[in-house]
Amino acid sequence: MKLARYTTILVAALLSALALSPAVAVAADWLQFRGSFGNGVAHDSQVPTEWDDERHIAWKAPLPGKGPASPIVVGENIVVTSSSGPQQEMLHVLCLDALTGEKRWERRFWATGRTLCHPTSANAAPTPASDGELIFAFFSSNDLVCLDLEGNLKWFRGLAYDYPKAGNDIGMASSPLVIGDTVVVQVENQGNSFAEGLDRETGLTKWHLDREPVSNWSSPMALRGASPEEDLVVLQSPDGVSTHDADTGEEFWKFDGECSSVPSLVCEQGVLYVPSQGMMALRPASEGGETDILWQASVAPGNASPLIFQDSLFVLNRGGVLTSSNAASGDVQWRLRLGGTFWASPVVAGSHLYFVNQEGKVFIVSTGGSEGEIVSEYELGETVLASPAVGDDALYIRSNGHLWKIAEPSAES
Amino acid sequence: MRGIFCCGVLAIVACATISTAAESQSVDSLLADIQAVGPLGEGHQTAISAWGKLAEMPGLTVPQVLAGMDGAGPLAQNWIRALAATVAEQAMDREGELPADELEAFVRNTEHAPRGRRLAFEYLTRQEPEKRDELLAGMLDDPSLELRRDAVQALVDHAEKLAEQDAQEEEVRKVYEKAFAAARDLDQIEQLAGKIKELGGEVDLPAHFGFVTDWMVIGPFDNTDREGFSKAYPPETEFNPDQEYAGKDGAVKWSPYESTDEHGLVNLNEHLVDEKQVVAYARAEWEIPDATEAEFRWGTVNATKVWLNGEPVAEHDVYHSGSNIDQYRSIVKLRPGKNVILVKVCQNEQTEPWTNRWEVQLRVCDELGTPVGQAP
Numbered sequence: 001m002k003l004a005r006y007t008t009i010l011v012a013a014l015l016s017a018l019a020l021s022p023a024v025a026v027a028a029d030w031l032q033f034r035g036s037f038g039n040g041v042a043h044d045s046q047v048p049t050e051w052d053d054e055r056h057i058a059w060k061a062p063l064p065g066k067g068p069a070s071p072i073v074v075g076e077n078i079v080v081t082s083s084s085g086p087q088q089e090m091l092h093v094l095c096l097d098a099l100t101g102e103k104r105w106e107r108r109f110w111a112t113g114r115t116l117c118h119p120t121s122a123n124a125a126p127t128p129a130s131d132g133e134l135i136f137a138f139f140s141s142n143d144l145v146c147l148d149l150e151g152n153l154k155w156f157r158g159l160a161y162d163y164p165k166a167g168n169d170i171g172m173a174s175s176p177l178v179i180g181d182t183v184v185v186q187v188e189n190q191g192n193s194f195a196e197g198l199d200r201e202t203g204l205t206k207w208h209l210d211r212e213p214v215s216n217w218s219s220p221m222a223l224r225g226a227s228p229e230e231d232l233v234v235l236q237s238p239d240g241v242s243t244h245d246a247d248t249g250e251e252f253w254k255f256d257g258e259c260s261s262v263p264s265l266v267c268e269q270g271v272l273y274v275p276s277q278g279m280m281a282l283r284p285a286s287e288g289g290e291t292d293i294l295w296q297a298s299v300a301p302g303n304a305s306p307l308i309f310q311d312s313l314f315v316l317n318r319g320g321v322l323t324s325s326n327a328a329s330g331d332v333q334w335r336l337r338l339g340g341t342f343w344a345s346p347v348v349a350g351s352h353l354y355f356v357n358q359e360g361k362v363f364i365v366s367t368g369g370s371e372g373e374i375v376s377e378y379e380l381g382e383t384v385l386a387s388p389a390v391g392d393d394a395l396y397i398r399s400n401g402h403l404w405k406i407a408e409p410s411a412e413s
Numbered sequence: 414m415r416g417i418f419c420c421g422v423l424a425i426v427a428c429a430t431i432s433t434a435a436e437s438q439s440v441d442s443l444l445a446d447i448q449a450v451g452p453l454g455e456g457h458q459t460a461i462s463a464w465g466k467l468a469e470m471p472g473l474t475v476p477q478v479l480a481g482m483d484g485a486g487p488l489a490q491n492w493i494r495a496l497a498a499t500v501a502e503q504a505m506d507r508e509g510e511l512p513a514d515e516l517e518a519f520v521r522n523t524e525h526a527p528r529g530r531r532l533a534f535e536y537l538t539r540q541e542p543e544k545r546d547e548l549l550a551g552m553l554d555d556p557s558l559e560l561r562r563d564a565v566q567a568l569v570d571h572a573e574k575l576a577e578q579d580a581q582e583e584e585v586r587k588v589y590e591k592a593f594a595a596a597r598d599l600d601q602i603e604q605l606a607g608k609i610k611e612l613g614g615e616v617d618l619p620a621h622f623g624f625v626t627d628w629m630v631i632g633p634f635d636n637t638d639r640e641g642f643s644k645a646y647p648p649e650t651e652f653n654p655d656q657e658y659a660g661k662d663g664a665v666k667w668s669p670y671e672s673t674d675e676h677g678l679v680n681l682n683e684h685l686v687d688e689k690q691v692v693a694y695a696r697a698e699w700e701i702p703d704a705t706e707a708e709f710r711w712g713t714v715n716a717t718k719v720w721l722n723g724e725p726v727a728e729h730d731v732y733h734s735g736s737n738i739d740q741y742r743s744i745v746k747l748r749p750g751k752n753v754i755l756v757k758v759c760q761n762e763q764t765e766p767w768t769n770r771w772e773v774q775l776r777v778c779d780e781l782g783t784p785v786g787q788a789p
Contacts, residue, residue, distance in 0.1 A: 086600045087599075108494065110494070110528065112491070145491075151499065151502075155457055155461060156491045165731075168731070169736060169737065190732065190734055191729070191731055205453060
């Protein structure tokens, strides 16, 4: 029964991939880490490729604390988290007006779990997630806050209350995933290590999986089915990748193999592109079958997650070198040195790739030709660890101090 | 037709009755529903309902909400904090201000929960900034760590102004020393210690923190394949300073170790051996006149087990995953007179340069970070 259903879902995932492909989807929202589709791609958004301070910085809003967490875009709202205080114990959830950058509301909470982290990181490391109606803000201290779009609390869970040894003191960073009525968090560390699915309405635990007690910062992803009910949760850990039922957490498939603990895999048309011994493309096994490893290549991502766009795989290594490979074969197509250390994962807006290194230098790369080309560069002048967000023809980038909106001037201005 | 009309009237009456009943639920009982939230989502359904009712309750004031933090646990306090924010926004929209007198009375009443008072202070001083210095002047020893921090910062600001006005160094230093004595947050303590030293003063950081600095240390014992963490070597069951035991590399014996580090660090690589896959024990005696509840706070990149008077306190089987002062905290009950603290510190097999550290620091303090007890 389980396998039969899984086979159906896999087939559905393949069939539905085209329908859900961001290449044809209209998605002004950017609802979670790496966007609503978890792939970092907003093909329909038109974002400036040459930035001018006067024309293209639509606004720059101050933030109350630090955070590698990316902003998310929910309609006219930009939601971002920060943390502050001597021990990073103050948790902030802010909602800004996408048009003006003005703060619509802010809610603060006290961390209930471990708040220690590396000085370059912050408690506000996981990117919040939304289903378009509710916001789920997660923190390194394993505090999970659910708010509506007006800032009204729905519920608050302190997962370290349930599992006091959850967390590490470098800082946790795995972002939550909203899938159907379930909010999935992956809390893998040397102490209490687990993944959990929580009910979006009540915050009650729907399922709990004990995980290997090993540090892991990668985020859960969704393998989309033909309908939302058939979406699967994909968990990447240092010892492999597995798929799970979103409602029950039941494991459907597992690939045993060494995987990276920082960059997260990307799902595209039923294929998982996994940071494993370099990069590996594999198709989860169907009923009775074996996992189909499509290819394996030595191109290893650094901290930034890989990205698939127009049949190419883009991987940024630790040295700041971007490699474009054929997504079907893994063959390298071209390499391009960007330079610097990157924590932010790249995004695609329109037909360009956007990268931001730790020093706040933005690289805009053309994907159109047979070779990669840096179209333009821009200095934000502040440390950036967060991946950009794309929404409604605008790019949003946050540093520890500010959030920028980059867009073409509106007709009114 | 008449029947339908009667049913309609009954339905309206029923709805009104239900509505009245809902409204008649007191603020206190609804706050109690929120206070009841616990681990694993316990009480969520009821608390969600109560939160919604309170958020829509006309005339509810911020101090009324903040009073709900009294006796509430950290989870419930967060629910109530969010409610206070919503109620404050509604009050500002409706009346343009918050009840300043009530907020001030709330801040001044130390019977209220420290976090609730700090929030009341925040709302009040946002509306009436001139109240800030007046209130903070008396809060250097406030039970709210956050208000205490604000009061220390106010003194720092005052000292800096004095320095700008070319006041005598001694006068400035005395202000810093007063602030230092009250400071409990690591960053403020470090900052103030630096200022005092710059102005020719002295500080005793280990004493200020309450670090244990006088230890007896023994090791190395074997921790190959991390198996030593769960293996009970003789120091866990007996203390004989003259006895030799079989260690990993030969016979081992207790030896005194006095930490001269400002943060009480016990450097085991330096004192014992720079080796991987090893276990050491550090033992200290700690005195206090009366039975007291206190906190053990320790920091280490190594796996540790801690005992007090032979009873296990806590264990963390975690290696090289970050470290800081107060990384681990456990509440303990010290008995009158002599207490014995035992710490087991395990080093693993990792070979990266940043995994070489084999060390621990431990302090004994109250919940605010004020030292409790002393070495004999």
